[in-house]
Amino acid sequence: MDIEKIKELIIGHFEGNLTGVEKRELVQWLKASDENRKVFAEMADYWGIAHLPYFASHIDADLHENFGMSLNQRQELSQKRFSLFLHWKRLAVAILVLLAVSGLSYYSGYSSQDWTDEVVCFETVVPLGARSKVVLPDQSVVWVNAGSSLRYDKNFLKEKREVYLKGEAFFEVTPDSLKPFVVKSEELAVKVLGTSFNIRTYEDEEEVDVVLLSGKVDVYMNRPVVLKHPVHLNPNEQLTYEKGSEKVFKREVEAADICAWVTGEMKFTKAPFSSLIKELERKYNVKLKVETSALLQEQYTGSFTSEHTIYDILHEINIDGKYEWKQNGNEFTIHDRM
Template structure:
């Protein structure tokens, strides 16, 4: 291959081999030489790495290169289509997944050198955005696992895990935190801050919602709000903290905390929830717009246990069985009325 590296297919093959840990020493040197040629090459590598990470190819116990490559190519096509629809200049704007996620699978000095080099030249903040109708699972550099629900964003700095572990969440995230007593993990979520050492918890902090909630499944966490920063709260397993943004109050409830994480398993569970809250959730999960014509319907409460494998029509048909409301649907727009 000549030094101008004009064969784009060859470069893509090198990057895929590198990301799948199947590069030879010669291939790694070739890739490093290509990265050293220009900032544009390094940006392209980061974009492809973003796509690779967001494809969910993280099973290190068994790796099928052909299957992974197919998924990788499919994600590139998806990203390019989305890029064209939104008129964005970079795929990475749509799929900004941290380069640092790959540090935990480093297998060679040359791999670590490339990764460190890219971190130094990348932006200071990484952001992972999940659009409506989707969910994703992210493994952070400290081995903590985060599930992000539809319409959510997770941000963290390039030095995450070196001196501190802090992330910012908008939307909903389920966290399984790697234990590290010397370096607590902190989630900043609009009106609240959650600090823990190693545990499992769910945070729901959508800006448009009137309440912010934190549910603890295991371990212990310290919850601090901007309304009462001098009075942090300690949550115990199976406790739910609900922060009312309007009156700045906090309510602690005993709950079955496993229901808070049910969405990570593709379940949709309503436990005496107001119809207005359910509607916002269905909009995010199914990427639809729901218009409620009669305001009094917002105050209805429902119980329900559904699967996301079900269509939104199936869910609404069950909910309308008692005739408390009716609905019409045209493409992705749903109108609900009495």
């Protein structure tokens, strides 16, 4: 395919104005070789960086020219010119990291794109020990917690506002009365117009929680036998679904405390250590092995900021010196003091 034609198709795809015929041409080019897909992925990363609000005003004017340059250099295998493109991309990423550090928070994640014949899916996957901020095309903001993933397709804003979540995320949804915002998980769906709320739906946990901080939400269960009608939540209310019993509960909570993880904090009230283990493991990317039943039953009330380390927390839970712990890599074993 002619180099200029490829350039037009890729830019047209990012701008969302390809015809059906042009979409099929681009898909065929992508299917032709791993090299073509690699070029597209690198340009997609660049496009994403260029359209973050901070960078848009700085490099939009040069966007089309530099896309063309990068693609031409790929075709001509001119390593020198292509390295300039990579340098610019690395510089943008470095600036993002610098901004994150200066904000006293650590954000991490990676994005990918899955091709079918017609649809591209955008996914952000966040590793253990990190959290990531995602700005959706409608300017809604999502904070994705450790060990979680968020996915949406390219028609997110055109046809509907729908995302898919595994793990935990906090949403600040931009109001749009014509296009409700829907979060889907394996067990349930949450429908809103404009609000702030938290969903916790980890596969390895027995409960799924939806907590409303502000606005209004309706929660729908994916299996009608569990709940035939949606549950409406008001601020500071939490819906809990128990996977084993398939029961649904609603209760009042301090939503701000539950959502505090967004700023790197942990807040808990009369929580048994057994319920904190998974949260600590995800936050600090460690494995906790508890060889004392007494510790699992102990209840804790308190809070930790992003500045506290796992060592700080282990010291606090053992303030009266009843336990000992040893470390092997990222695994900590806790047992009764001999």
